[in-house]
Amino acid sequence: MENFRITYDEILSLVHNMCTGISADALAVMRQAAQAESNPAGKAMLEAMIDNVRQAGQLDKPVCQSPGFPTVYVRFGDGADLGGITKWLPQAVVECTKRGYIRPSIVHPLTRQNSGDSSGIGVPNFEYQYRPGQQYLEVIMSAKGCGAELANLSIIMTPATLGSNYVGLKKTVLETVAKGGGIPCPPIGIGIGIGGQMDVSAKLSREAISTRDWRDQHSDPLIAGLEKELLANINALGLGPAGIGGDTTCLAVKIGLASTHTAICPVTINFHCWVARRFGVRFYPDGSREYLFREGK
């Protein structure tokens, strides 16, 4: 068994820092966008957002009042000892709530009863992913805003509706973005899950935008091309930061793929607000750590 010597204090500190900053890759894309933005109101909005991140880091306050919903990706190899993370992550979320870094926003889905401390059934959501042969343990936690969720779409497309050169899929994405307007807190990130059945496409969509660097390029040229084309065309729509006009509507399009059945093409379009709160750590057996998208402040 590989013991990575993870402590509760280490987990608590990771969750705390996640709340008071955004992922460095997302911040870098925003800074670039703010320079290029031609709409004065849009530019001012982007600059305000970047400054808000700086202030949050300086004052040790949450970047956004809405804490989103937490999902944790645990990617482990053979013989990995996950230690206390399954217990400590929910515990750290509760402690950060008590300290004012997370607004208590977790409720029963029907009665709407608020637990008061961010605890609840299935919170955080854990996605355990076995990676045969992987030496390190990778933990990525993402607190994704829920206003953005209001713009999401799951649809079962077919060979006919996909269209030639996937124009049906591309149009669906653009129309969903246009319909969402300012609702998902643009500039947005978009995760698109394609394949499997409906549940698979939904999981892939969240995983793509939550676990990939927002500046990376997909290894499959077909998918890389699709991501690039969609990003450019979404930004040509003119919705802009906060949805009040401008060139910067979308910061990243990330596609997750799985094979599917010959009759269907499930697609989920998953919106992420600009507040990309997440942390990623690779824990190595020798006790060292590698940090992914270190929080930008």
Add this chain to the structure above:
Amino acid sequence: MAAHSLTVPVDDRQVEQLQIGDTVYLTGMVYTARDMAHLEIRKLVDKGEPLPVDLKGGAIFHAGPVMRKTADGWEMVVIGPTTSIRMEPHARMVGELNVKLIIGKGGLAKDSLAAFAKHKQVYLQAAPGCAVQLAAGVRKVPDVYWLENGMPEAMWALAVEKFGPFIVTMDTKGNSRYDELKAAAAEKIKAIYG
């Protein structure tokens, strides 16, 4: 595009002067209200009972803050807008209550635009996710109602000073910046993909 510093409550004439794209800062009382507070208000209105606060000429903020309980009451940690469209089903009621300024993000839809024209109301867009900046404009938190619905869903009374900036995105004349942009985007999609 003008900049306005308004003291709440405001009257019809002040609201009618606000144009799409104008910047607004507020001083006075602002009340937060999201899904559950709107339902609580509706219950009282349906029963013909008075509301705990006077919203006439007032401002409601679609928002749920992070608050810290202190010995003297509540301390504002951060506050920012929530997605307004969830409150669209209450458009008529909010109009009839004579609320004048509705602050949020992402805008409202056609029932609200109709109410805005009839009751002289405007929608103010706050910078989404800029919760630290906005909190700087809150001077005091004098009261809270319906806290049993949880911190985000309670109605918080906020005493604010130079609170903002907000941008006018829906006015009293039937204009919506969101609708304009969506129509333009639809045209572009047609041009790109047919």
